[in-house]
Amino acid sequence: MSLDLGPHPDADGYGEALELDRNDPLAGFRDRFVIDDPEIVYLDGNSLGRLPRRTPGLVREVVERQWGRGLIRSWNDGWWELQLEIGDQLSPLIGASPGTVIISDSTSVNLHKLATAAVEGAPGRSKIVTDDLNFPSDVYVLAGIAETLGLELEVVSTGDNATAEQSVIAAIDEDTALVSLSHTAFKSGFTYDMTAVTSATHASGARVLWDLSHSVGAFPVDLESAGADLAVGCTYKYLNGGPGSPAFLFVRQDLQEELNNPIPAWWAHARPFDFDLDFEPASGIRRFHTGTTPILSLAPVAAGIADVADAGIDAIREKSIGLGEYLLRQWREHLVPLGFGLGSPLDPERRGSHVALTHDEAWPIARAMIELGKVIPDFRAPDSLRLGLAPLYVSYLDVHTAVQRMKEIVSTGAHTRYEGATSAVT
Numbered sequence: 001m002s003l004d005l006g007p008h009p010d011a012d013g014y015g016e017a018l019e020l021d022r023n024d025p026l027a028g029f030r031d032r033f034v035i036d037d038p039e040i041v042y043l044d045g046n047s048l049g050r051l052p053r054r055t056p057g058l059v060r061e062v063v064e065r066q067w068g069r070g071l072i073r074s075w076n077d078g079w080w081e082l083q084l085e086i087g088d089q090l091s092p093l094i095g096a097s098p099g100t101v102i103i104s105d106s107t108s109v110n111l112h113k114l115a116t117a118a119v120e121g122a123p124g125r126s127k128i129v130t131d132d133l134n135f136p137s138d139v140y141v142l143a144g145i146a147e148t149l150g151l152e153l154e155v156v157s158t159g160d161n162a163t164a165e166q167s168v169i170a171a172i173d174e175d176t177a178l179v180s181l182s183h184t185a186f187k188s189g190f191t192y193d194m195t196a197v198t199s200a201t202h203a204s205g206a207r208v209l210w211d212l213s214h215s216v217g218a219f220p221v222d223l224e225s226a227g228a229d230l231a232v233g234c235t236y237k238y239l240n241g242g243p244g245s246p247a248f249l250f251v252r253q254d255l256q257e258e259l260n261n262p263i264p265a266w267w268a269h270a271r272p273f274d275f276d277l278d279f280e281p282a283s284g285i286r287r288f289h290t291g292t293t294p295i296l297s298l299a300p301v302a303a304g305i306a307d308v309a310d311a312g313i314d315a316i317r318e319k320s321i322g323l324g325e326y327l328l329r330q331w332r333e334h335l336v337p338l339g340f341g342l343g344s345p346l347d348p349e350r351r352g353s354h355v356a357l358t359h360d361e362a363w364p365i366a367r368a369m370i371e372l373g374k375v376i377p378d379f380r381a382p383d384s385l386r387l388g389l390a391p392l393y394v395s396y397l398d399v400h401t402a403v404q405r406m407k408e409i410v411s412t413g414a415h416t417r418y419e420g421a422t423s424a425v426t
């Protein structure tokens with residue numbers, strides 16, 4: 001079967017989408033990305049951002065000139081400082097001062113490093129608090145730390161996004177060493193009030209570690225005004241750094257000399273090229289580095305950050321809300337009658353840049369959207385379809401088109417043939 005890929009000018013909301021696109025101050029940013037097939041509506045930028053046009057040239061420059069010609073001399077011609085330099089470029093997006101952010105390792109490894117540093121820096125306190133909205137992998141990392149160090153991990157059952165804050169705050173007590181949460185929840189898109197949770201954590205004498213993976217680049221974060229202690233996050237989602245690009249970590253200035261890196265490898269040493277057998281930590285944020293920076297995957301992160309910085313994080317957030325609210329109007333009009341529910345908060349103030357729709361047949365619908373509809377969402381078990389609204393390249397017309405294609409798939413039953421489909425990555 002073939003699907004009417006649109007546009008669908010007769011369907012409700014079409015004129016509104018065109019009008020919103022005409023008035024969109026960020027509309028021109030779409031041209032900064034490689035859009036190989038204009039029929040594809042890409043709604044998975046919250047998992048893997050699109051390829052910025054500047055990135056292939058940047059990678060070519062790093063490979064051919066810096067590596068090919070510069071050889072090992074390139075470490076002294078900029079590579080050695082690159083993780084700090086790009087960290088400083090990223091810091092304004094998350095409300096961090098220069099010298100508090102580095103690009104290093106993966107989010108999982110950074111979480112492990114900073115969570116371990118925090119609990120080892122709180123002797124006598126025996127509990128780590130997280131919640132059931134967190135990315136399960138983060139919970140595995142925290143459980144591993146708790147097991148190794150003989151601590152208790154409390155995974156707070158939030159039950160409902162709306163009461164998550166109260167439930168988490170109620171679990172923080174005098175025994176708590178660390179509270180570690182995702183700022184924006186990966187499944188529902190619920191976003192915590194960072195200031196409220198950070199203050200409550202500090203009132204009990206504990207520290208807080210925020211995972212910003214689903215916020216950074218789409219949602220303005222102000223770590224320092226919230227008083228946050230520690231943070232980590234991905235660069236390959238809304239920052240468009242490329243598959244597996246290295247992650248970032250933040251350690252507030254006054255904690256940098258107080259906490260210890262649990263993987264004190266040579267890049268965290270004060271004088272790595274002395275090759276002294278005794279470890280002496282570097283001063284500043286460098287102390288939280290580990291081993292050699294993966295330059296080929298680090299370099300494109302700068303291009304991704306630059307696009308976000310040029311657009312301005314507040315303008316990005318405004319469009320993100322606009323796209324989300326438009327999607328919800330379209331959902332009510334066209335998708336609720338077909339059995340789609342909402343897995344995200346209705347209040348845009350409490351929602352990141354993706355919207356989760358729920359449906360009993362979400363899995364075959366997701367497959368049909370990709371295979372027949374050229375709409376790329378992702379599926380999160382058991383019943384969520386996540387629609388990522390990356391404001392730099394998703395248009396209002398994209399949202400209209402995606403909803404119309406979903407409507408046609410479900411109303412014709414076209415998805416039922418994908419019921420038995422399997423896929424390693426969902």
Ligand SMILES: *Cc1c(COP(=O)(O)O)cnc(C)c1O
Binds near residue numbers: 137211
């Ligand atoms: C995407 C994501 C990760 C991914 O971690 P990796 O180490 O890059 O695989 C971790 N935590 C959260 C909250 C995420 O959204």
